[in-house]
Amino acid sequence: MKYSVNEQGYYGDFGGAYIPEMLYPNIEELRQQYEIITNDPAYRVEFDALLKDYVGRPSPLYLAKRLSAKYGANIYLKREDLNHTGSHKINNAIGQILLAERLGKKRIIAETGAGQHGVATATVCALRGIECVVYMGEIDMERQAPNVARMKMLGATVVPATSGSKTLKDATNEAMRDWINNPVDTHYIIGSVVGPYPYPEMVARFQSIISFETKKQLLEQTGKELPDYALACVGGGSNAMGMFYHFLDDESVKLIAVEAAGLGVDSGHSAATSVLGREGVLHGSRTILMQTDDGQVVEPYSISAGLDYPGIGPQHAHLHKVKRAKYVSITDDEALNAGLLLSQLEGIIPAIESAHAFAYLEKMTFKPTDNVVICLSGRGDKDLDTYIKHFGY
Ligand SMILES: *Cc1c(COP(=O)(O)O)cnc(C)c1O
Numbered sequence: 001m002k003y004s005v006n007e008q009g010y011y012g013d014f015g016g017a018y019i020p021e022m023l024y025p026n027i028e029e030l031r032q033q034y035e036i037i038t039n040d041p042a043y044r045v046e047f048d049a050l051l052k053d054y055v056g057r058p059s060p061l062y063l064a065k066r067l068s069a070k071y072g073a074n075i076y077l078k079r080e081d082l083n084h085t086g087s088h089k090i091n092n093a094i095g096q097i098l099l100a101e102r103l104g105k106k107r108i109i110a111e112t113g114a115g116q117h118g119v120a121t122a123t124v125c126a127l128r129g130i131e132c133v134v135y136m137g138e139i140d141m142e143r144q145a146p147n148v149a150r151m152k153m154l155g156a157t158v159v160p161a162t163s164g165s166k167t168l169k170d171a172t173n174e175a176m177r178d179w180i181n182n183p184v185d186t187h188y189i190i191g192s193v194v195g196p197y198p199y200p201e202m203v204a205r206f207q208s209i210i211s212f213e214t215k216k217q218l219l220e221q222t223g224k225e226l227p228d229y230a231l232a233c234v235g236g237g238s239n240a241m242g243m244f245y246h247f248l249d250d251e252s253v254k255l256i257a258v259e260a261a262g263l264g265v266d267s268g269h270s271a272a273t274s275v276l277g278r279e280g281v282l283h284g285s286r287t288i289l290m291q292t293d294d295g296q297v298v299e300p301y302s303i304s305a306g307l308d309y310p311g312i313g314p315q316h317a318h319l320h321k322v323k324r325a326k327y328v329s330i331t332d333d334e335a336l337n338a339g340l341l342l343s344q345l346e347g348i349i350p351a352i353e354s355a356h357a358f359a360y361l362e363k364m365t366f367k368p369t370d371n372v373v374i375c376l377s378g379r380g381d382k383d384l385d386t387y388i389k390h391f392g393y
Contacts, residue, residue: 002248002249003248003249003315003318003319003322003324005197005200005201005315008197009031009196009197009198009201010197010286010314011200011314011315011317011318011319012318012321012322013279013286013317013318013321014279014285014286014287014288014314014315014317014318014321015197015200015285015286015287015314015315015318016196016197016285016286016314017031017196017197017284017285018196018281018284018285018286019196019284020180022180022183023176023179023180023183023196025183026179026183026188027196027197027198029103030103030198030199030202031197031198033099033102033103034099034198034202037099037102037103038095038099038202038205043098043099043102046098047094047095047098050094050098051091051094051209054084054094054127055083055084055090055091055094056082056083056084057083057091057209057213058213058216058217059078059079059080059082059083059210059213060079060082060217061076061077061078061079061213061214061217061218061221061373062076062077062079063075063076063221064076064077064345064346066345066346067341067342067345067346067358067361070341070345071361071364071366071372072366072368073228073366073367073368073369073370073371073372074222074369074370074371074372075361075372075374076214076217076218076221076227076371076372076373076374077346077348077373077374077376078210078213078214078243078373078374078375078376079376080210080239080375080376080377080378081348081350081351081354081376081377081378081379081380082379084123085116085119085120085123086116086119086351086378086379086381086382087116087120087239087351087377087378087379088207088210088238088239088242088375088377088378089116089117089119089120089191089238089378090120090123090124091206091207091209091210091242092117092120092189092191092203092206092207092238093117093120093121093123093124093189093191094124094206095202095203095205095206096187096189096202096206097121097124097125097127097128097130097189099187099202100130100187100189101128101130103187105130105185105186105187106130106131106185106186107130107131107132107133107182107185107186107187108121108125108130108131108132108133108186108187108188108189109132109133109134109135109175109178109179109182109186109187109188109189110132110133110134110135110175110188110189110190110191111134111135111136111168111171111172111174111175111190111191112134112135112136112140112147112168112171112191113136113137113140113167113168113171113235113305113306113308113309114140114144114147114304114305114306114351114353114382115136115140115144115146115147115148115150115151115305115382116147116191116306116351116378116382117189117191117192118134118136118147118151118156118158118191119147119150119151119154120191121134121156121189121191122134122150122151122154122155122156123154125154125155125156126154126155126156132154132155132156132157133156133157133159133178134151134156134157134158134159135159135161135171135172135174135175135178136148136158136159136160136161136171137160137161137165137166137167137168137170137171138160138161138162138166139165139166139167140166140167140168140171140305141158141160143305143386144305144382146381146382147382159174161173161174164299165299165300167299167300167305167308168305168308168309169283169297169300169309169310172283175188176188176283176284190203191203191236191238192235192236192237192238192309192313193207193236193237193238193241193313193314193315193316194236194237194282194283194285194287194309194311194312194313194314195283195284195285196283196284196285197285199284200285200313200314200315201315203238203241204238204241204242204245204313204315205245206242207238207239207241207242207245208241208242208245208246209242210239210242210243210245210375211230211242211243211244211245211246211247212245212246214227214230214243214246214373215246215247218371218373222371224371226247226250226252226253227247227253227371227372227373228252228253228254228367228370228371228372229253229254229255229256229364229370229371229372229373230243230244230247230253230254230255230256230372230373230374230375231243231256231257231258231357231360231361231372231373231374231375232244232256232257232258232357232374232375232377233257233258233259233260233307233353233354233356233357233375233377234257234258234259234273234307234312234316234327235260235271235304235306235307235308235309235353236309236311236312236313237257237312237313237315237316238313239375239377240257240316240375241313241315241316242375243373243375244257244319244325248319248324251324254326255319255324255325255326256325256326256328256357256360257274257316257319257320257325257326257327257328258328258329258330258356258357258359258360259271259272259273259274259275259307259312259327259328259329259330259356260272260300260302260303260304260307260308260329260330260332260335260356261302261329261330261331261332261334262300262301262302262303262331262332263301263331263332264331265329269301270300270301270302270329271290271300271301271302271307271308271309271310272329273288273289273290273300273309273310273311273312274288274312274316274320274327274329275327275329276290276298277289277290277291277310277311277312278291279317280295282297282310282311283311285313285314286314286317287311287312287313287314287316287317288311288312288316288317288320289310289311289312290310290311291310297310298310302332303332303335303336303352303386304335304351304352304353304355304356304383306351306353306378307353307356328360328363330356330359330360334356334359334362335352335355335356335358335359336352336355336386336387336390336391337359338355338356338358338359338361338362339352339355339358339380339383339387340387340391341358342355342358343380348376348379349379349380349381349384349387350376350378350379350380351377351378351379351380351382351383352380352383352386352387353377353378354375354376354377354378355380357374357375357376357377358374361374
């Protein structure tokens with residue numbers, strides 16, 4: 001409980017709700033309602049049923065034998081890549097759409113970077129027959145063209161964000177603007193543990209299914225419910241919070257969060273927020289973000305669109321500051337190589353985001369008895385072009 005959110009929506013020094021006056025009613029409604037709604041037994045039944053029969057949960061916990069042999073530890077992969085739509089994002093999208101319905105909302109908006117959250121949102125909107133508008137950076141739309149087509153096929157409207165770096169943070173700004181203009185009938189499905197309170201907490205709870213299942217599966221497979229290490233990549237930090245959630249109070253579990261170093265931490269083309277960032281306010285919460293001396297947000301860079309974000313969620317900022325989790329970073333090249341290695345050792349092509357977590361194994365030393373869990377947050381289908389270009393297949 002030591003790392004939980006307090007009554008005011010803060011994790012230590014971070015969090016809160018820094019929002020324009022006009023969004024206050026929406027955020028206040030969410031804050032007052034989300035726990036009541038999500039704790040309602042009827043809600044739980046519907047949520048659990050969709051996770052099971054629609055998403056395909058529980059996702060397997062797979063002992064990767066050849067990877068384990070290479071690194072000299074027992075390495076278990078939490079297979080979020082096998083979820084419907086190919087990543088962990090669907091867990092949160094389902095949680096929020098069921099919430100939006102109960103709040104009487106008729107229209108859903110979302111932002112997306114890699115397109116995975118947009119696809120997950122468009123998917124659940126199709127499932128429930130609700131209008132869906134997705135904001136996406138113009139550059140990301142080019143990088144992730146198949147996901148744009150998928151969203152359109154699912155019936156969503158995809159609106160390009162053409163300002164700034166034309167990537168995720170600009171799409172997020174556009175979505176916020178839409179919400180300000182449509183406060184009554186619209187719910188904004190944020191895709192990571194970012195944004196004003198209660199979003200970071202709400203999204204973390206929806207994703208906490210990852211460590212909830214992992215604990216049970218570890219107990220079945222190893223006789224112990226706690227691993228020695230839990231690793232996950234961090235963009236905004238939702239798959240990592242999901243993987244860390246039920247281990248936070250067990251200090252024996254070493255938590256490792258892997259950010260994108262892009263071309264290198266000091267290259268000027270990076271998204272290694274915990275190294276390069278300072279405290280400030282981004283997208284409605286107090287957190288750590290990459291900013292210039294006069295407080296302008298610095299354009300982040302990573303080869304993976306999902307990690308190309310200038311901040312981290314407020315709970316991560318807290319875990320970083322109090323050193324409960326270790327924040328490290330991995331370059332584009334290191335991640336791509338780790339993606340190739342996982343493909344050839346285990347027959348699993350990971351999302352480049354997830355490959356960042358795997359790349360950090362190279363930098364660790366283990367005891368042979370160590371149990372290591374890694375969140376394999378998504379599958380690599382969407383990244384094939386990038387892999388192909390890099391390796392020349
Ligand atoms: C979006 C995405 C991420 C990054 O988002 P988090 O909120 O940090 O989890 C990581 N992996 C995959 C596969 C994604 O689609």
